[in-house]
Amino acid sequence: MSLARPGTPGATRTCPHCKTTILESANVCPSCRHHLRFDPDAAQSAQLRSVPLRVEGTIKPPPGDNALEYSVVLTIRNADGEEIERQVMGVGALFNGEERSFTLEVEAVEVRGYRARRKH
Secondary structure (H helix, E strand, O other), rough: OOOOHHHHHHHEEEOOOOEEEEEEOOEEEOOOEEEEOOOOOOOHHHHHHEEEEEEEEEEOOOOOOOOEEEEEEEEEEEOOEEEEEEEEEEEEEEOOOOOOOEEEEEEEEEOOOOOOOOOO
């Protein structure tokens, strides 16, 4: 969970449906997509939402009878290159004729009324 106080940007909570750690401000869980609360300002909130990073790719095993094992690892680093979080998101194997597609999306929401923290 986040060290941020409830009500501040970055504060987190647990989704009551899937138990994933999510932003406290989320109206919909980004993991299970369950609605968590009614948002009377949904149209305005949607304008503040963006996807500043989206990467897609597909992998296939090499030709022949060999399988291809894979691990999907997500690493988040700060501006100094220090690792903040690292998680294995999934593992599996592909056999001849199979393929897997992967999409990484970073969803962002502008939080108004807070000044950015500055390094001293």
